[in-house]
Amino acid sequence: MSYADFVWLLISEEDKRNATSIEYWFRCMDLDGDGVLSMYELEYFYEEQCERMEVMGIEPLPFQDLLCQMLDLVKPEREGRVTLRDLKRCRMAHVFYNTFFNLEKYLDNEQRDPFAVQKDFENDGPEPSDWDRYAAEEYEILVAEESGNEQLQEGCISLSPCDVHPNSNKLFIHLL
Template identity: 45%
Template sequence: KADLVKYGEHSLSDAIVDRIFQVGTRVFADGQVGNFEETGMSYPDFIFFMLSEEDKSSVCALRYWFSCCDLDGDGALSPEEMRHFYKNQILRVTNLGQESIQFQDVLCQMIDMVNPKNPQRITIEDMIKPNKRMICGVLFDILFNLHKFMRFETRDPFQEKLRREDVHRSDWDRYAHIEYNRLAQEEEGYDNSMEMDLQQYMDTDASHANGNNNNSTASAGKGFSGGDGSQSWALSDESDDDDDLVYTNK
């Protein structure tokens, strides 16, 4: 649970993380849900969560988050249930020094967006209508995703229009494109860093090699001379068969 809280730079509230571990969808569990407290979240379960979080416009994602927010399991989201999650959300907003929005104002906004059959409760049938799926995902961002909620509140209408008209067919495609570019830039930066380190190593190695060559050349120029350069020695072969070292003055 502590790992999931860190997801998306701590974007999710503690309240929703608790519910994910209680009733979150399990991919290969024959209809069982939740109970992640004992076993933890498996990799397939995490992937299903991630798909649901990054693209809330799909039917599977909407059902996933609806079941998490339906505290009493009656098949409808009541104002009290939405208040439970928003209370946790708005606390984080105020901790960041941002202006808080009263729940009643947010509730009116959400009801207007979803336009449910019964204004006092929102059902999953209200949310999965083809013309409502995209906007209904925003409802869940408002309730428990801090960063997406802040972006929604400070959105630029022109940017929103471009977002709806971009080449990506879904929020997941957009997310994958952004993450791919980010990882590519990080890897490119790593490769450039490796090239710089290698070049520095080669320059240093070449510098040492040149220094050694200069020392060797200097020694060769002196011949086998003494430290003061006053004497040199040579092999002398006069009367005997043995080679003798003979010092000669320059």
Template identity: 70%
Template sequence: MNTPVFRGEMNVALLEEEEDVNQLTEYFSYEHFYVIYCKFWELDTDHDLYIDQRDLARHNDQAISHKMIERIFSGTVTKDKRVQREGRMSYADFVWFLISEEDKKTAISIEYWFRCLDLDGDGILSMYELEYFYQEQCQKLETMAIEPLPFEDCLCQMLDLVKPTVPGKITLQDLKRCRLAHVFFDTFFNIEKYLEHEQKDPFSVVRDGEPESQDLSDWEKYAAEEYDILVAEETANEQYNDGYDSAVERGVSGELVPRTEKRHFFDIPNPHCSLDLEQYEYEDDFE
């Protein structure tokens, strides 16, 4: 994916976004935006700047359960009303999703996932609600030939981890206080991260929950790693394609007729005859 080519489009998309995203900009570096945008672009295969349930399910190799993806699209955690009505998610809502998914330790993401799990919205995560999500996790584990923990045992573990103020009733405050909300959430809807937590020894999980004031947040770590991967991919693409990448071709497929016509220029063996490519090269140089 030769993403710098799309930098122009990216800026337009961002400028058009709601205040929510603008409020976030002060917390984000350019690298963070670059990573979010690339992730969005990858999922938004028809590039209409919206993603649907199927698109979102592909995030991180289907790591998130279908029940949770459905729940996200139910409108419970999205600001854009079209998410529920038309089944499509905007870039702004994707930003919230990605940050919440990649860093489940912040107050905002704990609220995000709590609302998703709290099916009846009564402010308490009931056994029924947790079992509803856990069932799919069990099925997934079985297909991976891993024997899942029976729900009752899992529930005991989770109650032990969260230690709710009122026994048996997990509230938002309990999750915020316990410092292990990320382990709790991944248990119920992210199989990949659940298995990662399982592989760690219990003491390291406890240490994980300790305050890490000078360390990077989970989100910052994720963004830095992904940014390095994207830059490496891009560099590799540039070397192979001399500045022109197949993603560009994919990007202009379909209804964008004028740009499809321009594709003819790309087919000419010497790309330097095309004005468009000069622009690309300029942007690549800029990079």
């Protein structure tokens, strides 16, 4: 994978709301290239998520129940067929794709307050994109790491003598 391909993958993963990402993930899911996501293709990707959930000790939703949720979410023009046009028209394509590709984001969405979703739609001001939020979070992490490294290099963090807990072989370091 080239650097340019990696960048497009990262942007498509972190911001599934934009048209380019919607097209990218649609091509990933359209296994037979017919321009339609069949129920077979949806089940194929959901089975992978089910395996991951079972490893985590989470009981997955039966496919038929999930399928009803996804079809209600997308509201395809033709029953039983999801097209790229349907997903672009749907304001929740990111939820659809996370359900099949990103277990962590799928589970986050499942735990989310349903009223928070309504607030997202009612917000009139320009809301930052998922990519903007991701970049801001990563920048904050970078700044925190940099400031921590600077403190260590400057000797701002001093350590007290180390203790070994009497009933354990663990080493405890006390920060002053």
